[in-house]
Amino acid sequence: MHDPNTPFSEPEKAGLYRAIHERRDVRSQFLPDPVPPQVLARLLDAAHHAPSVGFMQPWDFLVIDSLEVRRRVHGIFLRENEKGARQFTGERQQRYRSLKLEGILESPLNLCISCDRSRGDGPVLGRTSIVDMDLFSTCLAVQNLWLAARAEGIGVGWVSILDQDELAMVLGLPEPVYPLAYLCIGYVSEFLGEPELARKGWRRRxxxxxxxxxxxxxxxxxxxxxxxxxxxxxxx
Structure with missing residues (x-):
């Protein structure tokens, strides 16, 4: 077993910082190549090793390869995206409509990381004041998976333009389970040198x-x- 007190080597540190700085929200560079099960298992294991309040581990991972399910989710996106576009006007709306904001059907795999808000026995240590700590913990699982995916040469795109209640119905989630992150996952033709929204002039860092x-x-x-x-x- 690796000694956790062993300092990171310079190449190990450089690799971590490289993954952080070169992580991208991928929408339009997905390849059809499948993600090998052993690679996906490593990504899920990385996510499962995220910190969580009270060690409650509120996440579950819904691996979605069904084209039928993805088409239903894509339908939700199309409706919500049109609502989103109408919140902008003029040139800003035109630019919004020119952006590709998901890869639900293009990516070979979708993954929903959910948060079971009822997990734990009674009051959860560390969550007695800030009840949303379980959601924050699940976000850390998303980030763990995202960085591990970048190190594996796999792109990830978070689709946030979805009605969460509709998504929960499509995925058959029980009442206390919240669909926190809907992700598109797959190998890509390239990783952009800068975030796509920065490249296309939406916002700068x-x-x-x-x-x-x-x-x-x-x-x-x-x-x-x-x-x-x-x-x-x-x-x-």
């Missing part, structure tokens, strides 16, 4: 130095040296 505060909102952290390291001085 904010400067990190402008988002770091110290001890209170709007205050520079420490003596300001951290801000200097973070690509410039903090504008406080």
């Amino acid at each position: 904010l400067p990190l130095a402008e988002l770091v505060h110290g001890n209170g909102w709007g205050q520079a952290p420490g003596d300001g040296e951290l801000c200097k390291v973070l690509e410039g001085s903090c504008p406080r």
Whole structure:
């Protein structure tokens, strides 16, 4: 068994940071190649090793390869996407309609990561004040899977433009189970050099130095040296 107290080597650290910085929300680069079961098992195992409040492990993983089920989910997306488009006007709406925001049918595999909000025996340690900690825990499972997938050369796209109640009905989820993340998964033709929404001019990444505060909102952290390291001085 690997000793957890062994320091990470420089190549191991570099690999982790590379996966973080090169992770992309994939919509339109999916290949039809199937994801081997042993690779999918590694991704699910990575997700299952996410931290969770009270160690409640509220997640379940619905592996969806049925074209019929995916078509029904795609129908939900089309309806909700049209609603989303109508919330914008003018050039912004045109740009929205030009974006591809899912790969439900193009990806060889869909995966729904759900959150069982009733899991645990009675009150859950650490969730007695912030009841949504189970949802936050499940988000960490999503991120674990996403980073592991990037390391495996597999793309992941999170489809957030869905009616969750309709999705739960399509997937036959019991009452306390919430469909937190609907993911498209598969090998891709390429990983883009920057997020697709940045490349297409929807939004740019904010400067990190402008988002770091110290001890209170709007205050520079420490003596300001951290801000200097973070690509410039903090504008406080």
